């Protein structure tokens with residue numbers, strides 16, 4: 234069959250004349266892309282999961298009050314104009330150090346803000362959990378569970394029980410599953426919690442929760458905010474944090490600043506709160522992509538190598554084509570096409586193998602308990618990711634093909650013809 | 654009748670391994686529709702001259718006018734287009750793409766020119782192959798043909814785009830007298846019927862004597878024309 238564009242036909246003929254080397258070069262690309270899909274897919278799948286679990290358990294914006302370390306004495310506050318020295322010895326931190334004053338008024342104001350989709354008050358405390366003789370130190374989160382659920386979808390992570398019990402049963406408590414395991418506690422068991430101030434409350438387990446974050450699940454329990462206030466011996470208006478969920482979490486940074494100005498308390502947005510995690514991800518990604526890039530460079534050498542071989546062997550072909558009027562650019566196209574054929578086919582096979590590797594590795598039960606707990610490895614399987622890997626591979630092959638192609642294009646036909 | 658090609662003080666030197674002047678001050682012109690033979694002893698510069706005239710070799714001094722245009726002013730791409738459309742070349746050693754069929758080889762310049770549809774190109778290729786008695790070989794791989802057959806395929810390929818001028822470097826060198834005679838008749842017909850110019854390097858004096866004109870080279874100089 235004669236083809237309209239002999240370029241492709243010529244390219245194919247060259248490759249078919251060197252079947253074994255072509256296949257080796259293709260497998261190089263296949264290997265590179267498969268590793269790409271597997272490795273980077275694992276990395277980004279894990280990161281997405283981690284972001285889901287961590288970042289989504291972080292409020293879009295948190296309003297809190299931080300202890301002023303060098304609090305001015307009341308005297309100094311009153312007497313701002315004078316240049317007198319005022320020294321107050323042994324100044325003690327105030328009890329209501331971390332209180333967000335007028336917290337419930339701020340919550341009411343925020344609930345009217347059209348950019349906000351949920352607001353939840355919070356009061357946390359250290360606590361010792363006791364079941365029989367088992368004793369474990371952890372933290373209790375005093376929350377309004379219905380509001381908390383709007384922000385963090387607590388009900389989704391319930392292993393047992395029901396979040397509404399926290400409201401209906403006055404001394405209800407929801408334990409992290411890790412914590413429950415450590416205590417050997419089960420649903421409906423009684424449990425006592427003791428605060429650092431020595432207050433002890435007798436509670437009843439109404440739910441077991443699994444957030445996926447191992448550390449959190451091993452140490453945290455939800456209780457009603459009123460009980461938290463009792464533990465800390467404070468009044469019913471005392472809260473330390475206000476967590477906010479926004480309709481658009483991308484506005485977090487900007488609105489955090491705005492609320493800081495408006496209410497005068499410290500604010501932190503989710504990105505800032507997780508800055509260390511994101512910087513770890515950045516380094517992880519860099520290392521992953523460096524590894525992948527080096528694999529693809531090796532695949533590139535395979536392509537480079539086979540093209541150089543073909544070019545030296547097919548010098549007479551190049552000379553004839555030039556002599557009958559094919560331009561340098563046509564010659565370049567022939568060899569670029571060859572590298573692209575290797576890249577396209579090798580890459581496709583790589584995508585398939587990468588996909589299978591993901592499927593197989595993803596179906597093995599791992600029960601990873603580290604940083605986050607996962608039963609199975611999670612991969613990024615989005616089409617955009619596969620497309621990205623494929624394009625990455627094609628770019629690498631094109632670069633590897635470009636150098637030999639340019640060399641072929643530059644060859645002097647007459648030198649070749651004379652040397653025959 | 655105008656000149657299809659004309660040289661002014663055309664010289665060419667090789668620099669490697671030693672300085673060697675292969676063409677010396679050549680002034681020749683070929684008219685449109687002229688059938689000329691270039692003769693001379695081995696090493697006299699016949700092939701060198703043909704490569705320069707056919708725009709393949711651009712490393713020369715002096716001027717070559719092709720169809721009135723000074724070739725030294727043309728870009729590489731322009732020269733490739735001229736070769737594709739207006740020049741046919743048959744090399745001293747047959748040069749075909751070995752893994753392609755005879756038909757495909759003949760079609761290659763026409764596919765590049767893309768003046769005709771694919772079907773027309775194939776039709777024309779068959780005509781040219783017919784002319785050279787190769788129709789039945791059309792679908793064979795080029796490297797399965799004998800030397801003489803390959804030489805004739807190369808001639809068919811040179812004819813496919815109806816070039817203004819055809820250069821042949823001993824195009825009948827591998828042919829028996831019958832086929833050689835056939836090629837001569839083809840060239841003569843191209844000249845007479847289609848006003849194409851033919852320039853042929855040959856050692857065969859009886860062939861040369863029957864052309865319109867003999868250009869004799871000796872040590873890179875034109876000694877008679």
Ligand SMILES: Nc1ncnc2c1ncn2[C@@H]1O[C@H](COP(=O)(O)OP(=O)(O)OP(=O)(O)O)[C@@H](O)[C@H]1O
Nearest residue numbers: 651667669670675694695696697698699700701702
């Ligand atoms: N690449 C080259 N480098 C140096 N000298 C060369 C080169 N090519 C050809 N020559 C020299 O140029 C001269 C002319 O060579 P050319 O090939 O044109 O001869 P020719 O007339 O075609 O001979 P023949 O009849 O044997 O084909 C010769 O002396 C040859 O040695």
Ligand SMILES: [Mg+2]
Nearest residue numbers: 699700745822
């Ligand atoms: Mg010669």
